[in-house]
Amino acid sequence: MIRLDHVTKVFNPGRPNEYAALHGVSLDIEAGKVTVLRGPSGSGKTTLLSLIGCMARPSSGRIFVEEREITSLPERFLADIRRRTFGFVFQSFNLVSGLSVLENVVLPAAPLGEPPAVVRRQARAILDRLRLGPKAAQSVELLSGGEKQRAAIARALINSPRLIIADEPTAQLDSELSLELMAIVGDLKAEGRTCLIASHDSLVFRHPVVDRVVAVRDGRIVEAGADVC
Amino acid sequence: MRWLARQRAFLDFTLLSLWRRKGKNAALILAYALVVFLVASVMFAVRALRTEAANVLAGTPELIVQRMLAGRHETVPESYVATVKAIRGVSRVTPRLWGYYFNRAAGATYTVMAPAGFAHGHGEIVVGPGVARTWLSPVDGQYLFRTVAGDSAGFVPVEALPEDTELVSGDLILMSGADFRRVFGLPEGFYTDLAVSVPNERELETVTEKIQRALPDTRPIQRRELLRTYAAVFDWRGGYVIVLLSGAGLAFFIFAWDRATGLSAEERREIGVLKALGWDTADVLSMKLWEGLTISLTAFLLGLIAAYVHVFLAGAGLFAQALKGWSVLAPRLDLTPAIDPTELLSLFFLTVAPYAVITLIPAWRAATTDPDAVMRG
Incomplete structure (x- = not known):
């Protein structure tokens, strides 16, 4: 589904603080599977997710999403791919404070121009599925950590993406909530969605739902990880 | 339809965003509206x-003929009446x-x-509304005048002029x-002068020229020149007040610029986050x-409604004196609503658009930067 071909990412090129986050990374992400990028902080996992998720452009190399090269696409097309193909779950949730759970969940759907009533109905269905239905009208600041994580997942699912990208999704969760999250990942996989997770949490990369673990260190893939299933 | 649904979704999010920062935005809207x-x-x-001036002057003669002597206004001899009438x-x-x-007393x-x-009759006068208000100490109900001969002449006020003409009849x-x-x-x-009626507006210029040729020491003044003078006086006063207010306007625009150009x-x-979720630059914009x-439309409408109430319902209390003149006899009048759409449009474009x-x-x-960089930054 995703293919990276000798991808390099250099931040602040030509400046004194130039920093290479990725060095010639090549990787294939298979559709319908759960892939975990494992590695310590600063290893380049988040940068890799950003590039795959069309949130940043590589300094060199090529990236293919469903056989279509996206490396040099204009920003407008990248935004379209982001909203139709990917659902993002961020490490710090990145829920918009001051808005309700439901208002946060419908945010990615705004640019699609679907009738608001339809989008809200879909959002409520997803929230019910993630056991957040009763909290739909509640402000996100009042949610617990686990509820915030589920709200972030609900938001990632609103546009029915084929690939879910999650960056350190258990970083702010205890073990119980982390297991709950992995159970949701299992459900998504069962629906045929592809999941790409960056994590250095053993509870994540050792979880049975995970198909493949890719080890990243110092901006390089040190272990491509065979399919564990 | 899809475009409309998108804009509605953006507007929904905007209103929610504004509501989240309601204190800050309310202060901005109030300053803006002011x-x-x-x-x-x-x-x-x-x-x-x-x-108001145009309405009142509409009833005045088309032409006034004054006599000039050494560049100053001089009395007109009765013989001029026949000369002008013959034209x-x-x-x-x-x-x-x-x-x-x-x-002097007033x-x-x-x-x-x-x-x-x-x-x-003799010894009786009719007074404008401003006279009744300002003339001090009438003696035995009489208004005392000092004549050019140095003696006093008492006049009994028998009638007051209607208030709706106060702009030109107040004094x-x-x-x-x-x-x-x-x-x-x-x-x-x-x-003092001659009031000349010329029913055909198109003949006014010709009549004016003929009067000047027949009576070279006269100065004919057309009604539209009087109107122009009134307009110029009010424009000047309006401009003066706006200059006085420009300090407040400048302070606001510095505040608004600071607020609008810097994102927290x-x-x-x-x-x-929005870009990461699939919004593109155009969506954010x-x-x-x-x-x-x-913000600007709300402030514009609030300011406009408040100004309407202030001027047309509350008599423009804040700066009526400055606009109507600083005279002791500044007319007291209820202004009839008169709004120029062009001026409204100018105000709209000068406040809302910028x-x-x-x-x-x-x-x-912010929106043209990669979402990844925005989120990390």
Whole structure:
């Protein structure tokens, strides 16, 4: 589904603080599977997710999403791919404070121009599925950590993406909530969605739902990880 | 339909965003509305005064003929009446008696006129609303005048002029011709000027030229010139008030510029999140445009409504004196609503458009950066 071909990412090129986050990374992400990028902080996992998720452009190399090269696409097309193909779950949730759970969940759907009533109905269905239905009208600041994580997942699912990208999704969760999250990942996989997770949490990369673990260190893939299933 | 649904979604998010920062945005809207209120009040008042003057002057003669001597206004001999009347196009010539009387006790100057068909008798006067208010200490119900001969002449006010003409009749005193000549020492056979009726507007220029040729020491003044003078006076006063208010306007625009051009870290992060969630630069700019329009339109409408109430329902209390003149006899009048759509449009484009546009600059800067960078930054 995703293919990276000798991808390099250099931040602040030509400046004194130039920093290479990725060095010639090549990787294939298979559709319908759960892939975990494992590695310590600063290893380049988040940068890799950003590039795959069309949130940043590589300094060199090529990236293919469903056989279509996206490396040099204009920003407008990248935004379209982001909203139709990917659902993002961020490490710090990145829920918009001051808005309700439901208002946060419908945010990615705004640019699609679907009738608001339809989008809200879909959002409520997803929230019910993630056991957040009763909290739909509640402000996100009042949610617990686990509820915030589920709200972030609900938001990632609103546009029915084929690939879910999650960056350190258990970083702010205890073990119980982390297991709950992995159970949701299992459900998504069962629906045929592809999941790409960056994590250095053993509870994540050792979880049975995970198909493949890719080890990243110092901006390089040190272990491509065979399919564990 | 899809476009409309998108814009509705952006507008929904904008309103929610504004509500989240309600304290800050309410302060901005209030400051903004205050500036619109001040400028619109001056604009409404000046326009209403101009319209008021035009309405009142509509009943005056098309032409007034004055005699000049050494560049100064001089009395007109009665023989001029026949000369002017003989000009083709002139339907009526009325010699007028009017002048200014300074009342030391009141500290005010009044306009005194002796209309041709003055309905009252010797020793009686008709006064404008401003005269009744300002003339101090009438003796035994009489208004005392000091004549040019140095003696006193007492006049009984028998009628008051209607208040709806106060703009031009506030300081007016009407009396008989004989009384006028006594007070001002004007000999029989001489008048202040001539009021000339020219029914056909197209003949006005020709009649004016003919009068000047026949009576070279005269100065004919057309009604539209008087109107222009009134308009210029009110425009000047309006401009003066606006200059005084420009300090407040400047302070607001510095505040608005600072508010609109700088995004807080929280706002930048939010834009990054929205972009990560699939919004593109145009979507973010649409949302910011709605935000700018919501703030500026709300402030514009609030300021406009407040200005309307202030000027047309509350008599423009804040700066009526400055607009109507600083005279002791500044007219007291209820302004009739008169609004020029072009001026409204100018005010709209001078206030709403700049704010809506400057809010886009920082949003564009944040929205054109990769969402990843915005979120990390």
